[in-house]
Amino acid sequence: MKKNGADIFVASLLKEKVDTIFGFPGGAVLDIYDSIFECKIKHILVRHEQGAVHMADGYARATGKPGVVLVTSGPGATNAVTGLATAYMDSIPMVCFTGQVPTALIGNDAFQEADIVGITRPCTKHNYLVKDVKDLTKIIKEAFHIATTGRPGPVLIDLPKDILKAETEFIYPDEADISSYQPTYKGHRGQVKKAVDLILSSKKPVVYAGGGVLLSGAATELTKFSRKLGLPTTNTLMGLGGFPGTDPLFLGMLGMHGTYAANMAVTNTDCLIAIGSRFDDRVTGKIDEFAPYAKIIHIDIDPTSISKNVDVDIPIVGDVKHVLKEILAKLPDAKAIKTYKKQTAEWRDTVNEWAEKHKLGYREPKNGMLNPQYVIERLYEHTKGDAIIATEVGQNQMWAAQFFKYAKPRTFLSSGGLGTMGYGLPAAIGAQVAFPNKTVINIAGDGSIQMNIQEMATAVQYGLPVKIAILNNRFLGMVRQWQELFYDKRYSHTCMGAQPDFVKLAEAYGAVGYRAKTKEEVEEVITASLKIKDRPVIMDFTVNPMEGVYPMVPAGQPINKMLLV
Amino acid sequence: MRHTISILVTNEFGVLSRVSGLFSGRGFNIESLCVAETTDPGISCMTIVSIGEERVLEQITKQLHKLVNVIKVHEFTKEERIERELALIKVQVTAENRAELLSVVEIFKAKVVDVSPKSYTIEITGDHDKIMAVLELLRPFGIKELVRTGSVAMARSPKTK
Numbered sequence: 175m176k177k178n179g180a181d182i183f184v185a186s187l188l189k190e191k192v193d194t195i196f197g198f199p200g201g202a203v204l205d206i207y208d209s210i211f212e213c214k215i216k217h218i219l220v221r222h223e224q225g226a227v228h229m230a231d232g233y234a235r236a237t238g239k240p241g242v243v244l245v246t247s248g249p250g251a252t253n254a255v256t257g258l259a260t261a262y263m264d265s266i267p268m269v270c271f272t273g274q275v276p277t278a279l280i281g282n283d284a285f286q287e288a289d290i291v292g293i294t295r296p297c298t299k300h301n302y303l304v305k306d307v308k309d310l311t312k313i314i315k316e317a318f319h320i321a322t323t324g325r326p327g328p329v330l331i332d333l334p335k336d337i338l339k340a341e342t343e344f345i346y347p348d349e350a351d352i353s354s355y356q357p358t359y360k361g362h363r364g365q366v367k368k369a370v371d372l373i374l375s376s377k378k379p380v381v382y383a384g385g386g387v388l389l390s391g392a393a394t395e396l397t398k399f400s401r402k403l404g405l406p407t408t409n410t411l412m413g414l415g416g417f418p419g420t421d422p423l424f425l426g427m428l429g430m431h432g433t434y435a436a437n438m439a440v441t442n443t444d445c446l447i448a449i450g451s452r453f454d455d456r457v458t459g460k461i462d463e464f465a466p467y468a469k470i471i472h473i474d475i476d477p478t479s480i481s482k483n484v485d486v487d488i489p490i491v492g493d494v495k496h497v498l499k500e501i502l503a504k505l506p507d508a509k510a511i512k513t514y515k516k517q518t519a520e521w522r523d524t525v526n527e528w529a530e531k532h533k534l535g536y537r538e539p540k541n542g543m544l545n546p547q548y549v550i551e552r553l554y555e556h557t558k559g560d561a562i563i564a565t566e567v568g569q570n571q572m573w574a575a576q577f578f579k580y581a582k583p584r585t586f587l588s589s590g591g592l593g594t595m596g597y598g599l600p601a602a603i604g605a606q607v608a609f610p611n612k613t614v615i616n617i618a619g620d621g622s623i624q625m626n627i628q629e630m631a632t633a634v635q636y637g638l639p640v641k642i643a644i645l646n647n648r649f650l651g652m653v654r655q656w657q658e659l660f661y662d663k664r665y666s667h668t669c670m671g672a673q674p675d676f677v678k679l680a681e682a683y684g685a686v687g688y689r690a691k692t693k694e695e696v697e698e699v700i701t702a703s704l705k706i707k708d709r710p711v712i713m714d715f716t717v718n719p720m721e722g723v724y725p726m727v728p729a730g731q732p733i734n735k736m737l738l739v
Numbered sequence: 740m741r742h743t744i745s746i747l748v749t750n751e752f753g754v755l756s757r758v759s760g761l762f763s764g765r766g767f768n769i770e771s772l773c774v775a776e777t778t779d780p781g782i783s784c785m786t787i788v789s790i791g792e793e794r795v796l797e798q799i800t801k802q803l804h805k806l807v808n809v810i811k812v813h814e815f816t817k818e819e820r821i822e823r824e825l826a827l828i829k830v831q832v833t834a835e836n837r838a839e840l841l842s843v844v845e846i847f848k849a850k851v852v853d854v855s856p857k858s859y860t861i862e863i864t865g866d867h868d869k870i871m872a873v874l875e876l877l878r879p880f881g882i883k884e885l886v887r888t889g890s891v892a893m894a895r896s897p898k899t900k
């Protein structure tokens with residue numbers, strides 16, 4: 175039977191087992207909106223297209239399934255760009271459908287026309303303009319395949335309005351057949367063998383694991399690997415949750431705001447095992463002095479990540495989960511492992527001494543105000559760590575990374591690569607849509623939360639009990655901290671002179687709002703908030719404005735040169 | 740360092756801007772670029788010449804591999820490639836220097852393809868160095884106009900049996 179493009183769109187998404195779309199309608203996609211009006215797929219109506227893309231992103235990070243977005247042409251599409259760039263930088267699987275003016279009008283500056291394929295070329299893994307309705311199923315199949323395989327990423331499909339009206343036979347392909355796209359999954363056997371030999375000959379090994387571990391679903395394999403060999407393990411911001419934050423081998427995060435132990439261990443290691451991480455400048459600090467004594471093993475599915483910033487001794491191109499399984503299979507017998515653990519025992523002691531010497535901490539302010547870090551510790555205690563945490567960007571993000579322990583994968587959602595303020599609230603909503611019964615908390619700054627605050631209405635509309643913990647310092651705190659340290663305390667335009675009353679704002683949206691200024695109030699507010707199951711709640715914590723994130727490695731310095739608390 | 744890269748891509752709209760975008764996105768200048776269909780009409784071959792640091796170029800080559808429409812990327816060393824460019828050069832000519840000009844044309848196995856009382860248009864093919872050498876010799880005559888193609892390159896066949 176023949177179907178029109180809009181119905182083919184819906185039928186194709188059903189074939190891809192899509193259960194949720196995040197979207198916002200407009201003229202160019204009216205036909206699709208008509209088709210999805212009565213279909214099984216849930217549609218979440220957002221308040222701004224950026225919100226839709228971050229929600230799909232949060233949904234994808236929390237579930238591992240690709241997020242799906244639907245927006246109209248022109249301004250709908252351009253509003254989605256920041257979300258796509260965010261997902262692209264963090265390799266998040268996503269398929270974004272944009273409306274487009276009819277084929278005959280493309281290039282004519284037609285009403286609500288934007289060359290979104292051109293605009294998003296550098297911030298999508300791939301994109302398509304559909305020029306014939308007969309290609310539609312093939313393109314959708316390919317898009318989901320490309321978004322979810324290899325190094326994942328967002329894929330965009332631009333749908334001209336006439337294509338949505340045109341009819342053709344609906345035949346959905348079983349497989350995407352793209353001869354020019356063949357990601358490598360299995361590691362090279364010889365390289366795997368070399369890596370195992372190098373590890374077994376090391377005395378001071380460290381595992382440095384990133385977001386690739388989560389993307390490939392390899393948390394179990396990583397945990398097994400590190401525990402079996404007794405390898406001290408550090409995570410990047412993107413990697414948090416990939417190794418249990420509660421494990422004695424866990425060093426905490428490394429890099430600019432990494433722990434003393436993690437940064438010292440990486441600086442002194444003789445064997446750095448980089449897994450699904452990409453030597454980002456926020457991780458390495460001054461690159462020439464990063465891991466200066468180490469032989470480096472680097473496992474990554476993306477060959478362009480290897481030897482991009484640092485020279486690697488043993489590169490292994492492949493899927494992290496596959497390669498870790500191959501490594502685990504090549505490990506020697508229990509006796510040899512015992513010997514190896516003896517050979518590295520002294521190193522583990524040294525690392526533990528570093529961890530003891532400078533624990534993560536903070537000073538209680540003399541003015542008696544709340545510490546933002548304290549609030550996060552209390553959130554951890556109250557939830558017993560059983561929560562999905564989304565963050566905004568800035569100090570709130572770093573404290574959330576440092577002071578909450580992530581025991582399980584896919585529980586920490588944060589814009590690492592692009593650092594997008596306004597990411598956290600919609601991402602939390604996306605995760606809550608996927609897991610209606612889980613506790614989902616957005617740890618926010620008072621600046622960032624205002625960048626997508628309109629999505630409060632979305633959360634209210636769908637009865638999503640997202641918890642928003644605003645660490646309210648009345649400053650663009652992270653920027654203020656840089657001004658304090660590196661610009662002679664000249665606080666140029668970082669004080670939020672006017673601010674809404676977040677409690678009243680929550681109420682205006684039909685949500686719940688609480689404020690806490692003392693430790694007692696923190697207990698009350700968190701306890702009350704966690705009980706709310708049918709609507710979002712804002713917890714406005716008035717915190718010490720002058721608090722900073724420490725340790726801190728000043729930009730351009732080696733990572734063992736830390737400013738400590 | 741001058742790099743000559745040959746890229747096989749699927750013959751579709753938008754592929755050229757994906758490829759050139761990788762260069763411009765990293766602030767790399769493309770010195771020349773040639774594209775045309777191969778024997779398979781579904782596949783095009785691009786030859787790109789670019790000047791830049793080894794490490795950055797290696798990164799671009801890897802990134803090119805990653806593009807969904809790219810089938811194969813190969814960077815040629817000078818020894819292993821045959822490389823040709825074509826140039827059309829319009830040169831001023833007078834009764835006095837005509838003979839001298841024609842001897843340059845002959846030495847380089849170039850061709851005169853258009854003649855007017857005051858100018859000759861010369862066609863020449865050759866590798867980059869040869870084109871540069873001809874231009875050097877023709878400059879004193881007065882070059883009125885010059886158009887050049889980019890390089891196209893192909894691997895030499897192995898010399899051993």
Ligand SMILES: Cc1ncc(C[n+]2csc(CCOP(=O)(O)OP(=O)(O)O)c2C)c(N)n1
Binds near residue numbers: 569623650651652
């Ligand atoms: C969209 C966007 N604009 C600007 C920045 C630069 N920036 C990084 S952190 C930050 C301050 C964030 O302030 P706030 O949300 O209040 O968080 P805090 O640091 O106080 O926790 C700014 C402006 C950014 N990351 N994203």
